[in-house]
Amino acid sequence: xxxxSLFIRALRRQPVSxxxxxxxxxxxxxxxEYLAVRKQAGDFMTLCRTPELACEVTLxxxxxxxxxxxxxxxxxxxxxxxxxxxxxxxxxxxxxFANPIRDVSMIERLPGADCIEDLRYVFDAAKLIRxxxxxxxPLIGFSGSPWTLACYMLEGQSTRExxxxxxxxxxxxxxxxxxxxxxTDAVIVYLGQxxxxxxxxxxxxxxxxxxxxxxxxxxxxxxYMAKIVQALKAKYPTIPSIMFTKGGGQWLDAMANxxxxxxxxxxxxxxxxxxxxVGHKVALQGNLNPAVLRATPAVIREEVKKVLSAFGSGPGHxxxxxxxxxxxxxxxxxxxMIEAVRA
Amino acid sequence: xxxxSLFIRALRRQPVSxxxxxxxxxxxxxxxEYLAVRKQAGDFMTLCRTPELACEVTLxxxxxxxxxxxxxxxxxxxxxxxxxxxxxxxxxxxxxFANPIRDVSMIERLPGADCIEDLRYVFDAAKLIRxxxxxxxPLIGFSGSPWTLACYMLEGQSTRExxxxxxxxxxxxxxxxxxxxxxTDAVIVYLGQxxxxxxxxxxxxxxxxxxxxxxxxxxxxxxYMAKIVQALKAKYPTIPSIMFTKGGGQWLDAMANxxxxxxxxxxxxxxxxxxxxVGHKVALQGNLNPAVLRATPAVIREEVKKVLSAFGSGPGHxxxxxxxxxxxxxxxxxxxMIEAVRA
Numbered sequence: 001x002x003x004x005s006l007f008i009r010a011l012r013r014q015p016v017s018x019x020x021x022x023x024x025x026x027x028x029x030x031x032x033e034y035l036a037v038r039k040q041a042g043d044f045m046t047l048c049r050t051p052e053l054a055c056e057v058t059l060x061x062x063x064x065x066x067x068x069x070x071x072x073x074x075x076x077x078x079x080x081x082x083x084x085x086x087x088x089x090x091x092x093x094x095x096x097f098a099n100p101i102r103d104v105s106m107i108e109r110l111p112g113a114d115c116i117e118d119l120r121y122v123f124d125a126a127k128l129i130r131x132x133x134x135x136x137x138p139l140i141g142f143s144g145s146p147w148t149l150a151c152y153m154l155e156g157q158s159t160r161e162x163x164x165x166x167x168x169x170x171x172x173x174x175x176x177x178x179x180x181x182x183x184t185d186a187v188i189v190y191l192g193q194x195x196x197x198x199x200x201x202x203x204x205x206x207x208x209x210x211x212x213x214x215x216x217x218x219x220x221x222x223x224y225m226a227k228i229v230q231a232l233k234a235k236y237p238t239i240p241s242i243m244f245t246k247g248g249g250q251w252l253d254a255m256a257n258x259x260x261x262x263x264x265x266x267x268x269x270x271x272x273x274x275x276x277x278v279g280h281k282v283a284l285q286g287n288l289n290p291a292v293l294r295a296t297p298a299v300i301r302e303e304v305k306k307v308l309s310a311f312g313s314g315p316g317h318x319x320x321x322x323x324x325x326x327x328x329x330x331x332x333x334x335x336x337m338i339e340a341v342r343a
Numbered sequence: 344x345x346x347x348s349l350f351i352r353a354l355r356r357q358p359v360s361x362x363x364x365x366x367x368x369x370x371x372x373x374x375x376e377y378l379a380v381r382k383q384a385g386d387f388m389t390l391c392r393t394p395e396l397a398c399e400v401t402l403x404x405x406x407x408x409x410x411x412x413x414x415x416x417x418x419x420x421x422x423x424x425x426x427x428x429x430x431x432x433x434x435x436x437x438x439x440f441a442n443p444i445r446d447v448s449m450i451e452r453l454p455g456a457d458c459i460e461d462l463r464y465v466f467d468a469a470k471l472i473r474x475x476x477x478x479x480x481p482l483i484g485f486s487g488s489p490w491t492l493a494c495y496m497l498e499g500q501s502t503r504e505x506x507x508x509x510x511x512x513x514x515x516x517x518x519x520x521x522x523x524x525x526x527t528d529a530v531i532v533y534l535g536q537x538x539x540x541x542x543x544x545x546x547x548x549x550x551x552x553x554x555x556x557x558x559x560x561x562x563x564x565x566x567y568m569a570k571i572v573q574a575l576k577a578k579y580p581t582i583p584s585i586m587f588t589k590g591g592g593q594w595l596d597a598m599a600n601x602x603x604x605x606x607x608x609x610x611x612x613x614x615x616x617x618x619x620x621v622g623h624k625v626a627l628q629g630n631l632n633p634a635v636l637r638a639t640p641a642v643i644r645e646e647v648k649k650v651l652s653a654f655g656s657g658p659g660h661x662x663x664x665x666x667x668x669x670x671x672x673x674x675x676x677x678x679x680m681i682e683a684v685r686a
Contacts, residue, residue: 161669166634170642213632214613215649250592250611268593270557289556291509299513306558326504 001136002200007069008138011201011240011261011283013316019308020068021341022140023334024264025324026061027073031331033060044089045081048074054125055132062133064331065338068318069138069201072129072194074122076144076205079186080153082118083110093158100156100164104175110182113189122190123197130198141199143190145206145245146183146228147221150176162211169216176220184224188231195236203242203264204228210247210266217251226258233259242285246323249274256281267322271310275317283316288337290321293329297336304340344479345543350412351481354544354583354604354626356659362651363411364684365483366677367607368667369404370416374674376403387432388424391417397468398475405476407674408681411661412481412544415472415537417465419487419548422529423496425458436501443499443507447518453525456532465533466540473541484542486533488549488588489526489571490564493519505554512559519563527567531574538579546585546607547571553590553609560594569601576602585628589666592617599624610665614653618660626659631680633664636672640679647683 002008006020028034034057041047048054058073077095081087086098101107130139154164168176191202209221229241243255244264255263256278265274265286292303311317319341345351349363371377377400384390401416420438424430429441473482497507511519534545552564572584586598587607598606599621608617608629635646654660662684
């Protein structure tokens with residue numbers, strides 16, 4: 001059934017009748033029905049860890065909108081949590097780890113990819129979602145990139161300055177490589193198990209790759225993502241992969257040369273330029289400014305048109321935002337955006 | 344005297360005996376002697392508003408380090424404060440405006456460039472500094488860019504999402520242009536008065552240009568900076584100008600075509616690439632990752648070398664960080680960096 005999926009076809013740069021669309025964080029706080037389930041779950045990690053609830057919120061946006069893919073509801077920090085760092089979410093502050101990494105011995109003692117067994121709840125959710133969603137719609141699995149996971153594990157929480165992560169990169173590069181290798185092995189197993197559970201494409205979220213220098217990006221982020229993409233491609237050649245480095249607009253060419261099928265493109269990029277630069281090598285996903293969804297319907301329609309025409313008429317475009325949808329977006333505005341893409 | 348200044352010569356892309364160096368936020372909280380004056384002043388704005396104190400902290404880093412320029416100590420938000428928005432600084436939270444802009448009538452009622460008269464304390468500080476600093480060292484004046492000032496005026500405080508600013512950009516573009524035009528007129532007068540008071544070069548800090556889409560950048564940030572640069576160039580042809588959009592690595596070519604003398608380059612840019620791209624049109628200032636100053640001396644020396652060799656052997660490089668120095672940097676590490684540049 002999925003051979004006809006517009007999303008899968010676009011990822012393979014095959015001709016499509018119209019541009020497919022999905023939304024980063026489409027199952028999320030902007031939907032009242034999500035907030036109701038979240039309230040029922042009590043806290044965010046319980047929601048992630050309960051397959052029935054994760055399934056329910058994954059399917060919610062599909063009931064409201066004509067989307068071309070679903071994305072597994074989970075968090076990018078499940079792997080560090082399974083490694084024993086103790087993840088929790090503090091209201092308005094984001095994720096926190098009870099046991100951030102503070103020395104090399106902690107990295108050495110981190111469990112290997114075996115810890116992914118503890119993430120059975122993710123694979124159970126993926127199976128349940130796959131069983132309950134339309135057979136002709138693809139389900140996207142995902143993981144944080146090794147560098148992004150490492151940032152949270154080293155900082156212990158959200159940060160703007162990444163003091164710990166940079167300190168390791170400059171003063172303890174071998175230890176950081178050890179951590180990134182462990183994470184890479186774990187992500188390969190994690191995404192492999194998601195594929196075994198039924199996801200039809202995988203996406204790597206490199207939320208913090210864009211804070212790096214070009215050299216650090218090529219040393220500590222990109223090669224590990226490339227290794228993941230290549231390992232999965234060898235084992236699951238039909239499953240397309242998407243790589244998204246937020247703020248990575250200057251490095252798209254290097255990303256396109258990793259063997260990945262598609263690149264996520266944030267809103268700071270000129271889609272016409274990116275399409276000319278790497279559109280012959282990879283599919284492109286994006287890149288409407290998420291802030292457009294707080295504008296008027298007329299502006300939303302106009303800005304959607306601009307993204308579509310900037311990409312051009314060739315194959316290989318998946319419409320999306322340039323970053324995740326924010327909680328304050330009125331769902332009606334999302335409907336306007338999707339209608340405009342489909343029109 | 345200043346015709347021999349390495350900094351001024353490099354800005355003009357004239358040959359120099361070695362690469363000049365200064366540091367964004369070189370007068371700041373990483374220096375104990377700054378903290379002492381700050382404590383004496385009581386609060387940050389009193390420090391800015393007292394020419395003797397502003398002069399003292401401007402000169403402090405020159406006593407400690409062999410720097411090739413001083414930068415006037417002030418804040419980028421003096422203009423909105425002079426326009427009546429009521430600036431204050433909340434510890435650990437950054438700037439706050441008591442009266443952020445909430446509707447078009449507030450923009451219409453904003454005072455014009457006459458309000459710059461209220462910033463006499465800035466010009467008095469510039470005069471005092473110029474009198475008290477070595478005659479062969481240049482003094483840099485500066486302003487926030489119109490877009491960056493507008494962001495703070497519309498948001499009322501620091502933000503990651505710029506919800507208000509984007510809302511105006513998409514839904515009320517004419518009102519936003521009115522605000523930006525008022526700010527542009529004010530910045531031209533402000534920097535002109537700084538030049539009259541004795542500053543030898545001017546820099547525009549476009550801290551928030553990098554959060555824009557390429558189209559919004561070309562609509563709401565770059566043209567206003569270009570207008571300022573051109574107006575100052577017409578009136579003060581010998582005063583070089585520097586334009587710095589943080590996160591603007593994708594737009595350096597457009598920036599280089601505004602008539603500006605130099606571009607600030609942040610640490611996410613590949614200096615070798617930027618040098619090839621626009622180094623024949625403008626001088627380049629940057630771009631050591633500020634996080635390097637928290638690394639070991641050996642790493643600092645190595646990373647300084649990389650920036651110098653990436654720029655290449657041609658004229659037109661001013662060594663600097665890719666963003667402001669952070670309060671936790673040990674001053675000894677700054678000395679290591681400066682020695683490495685001068686070596």
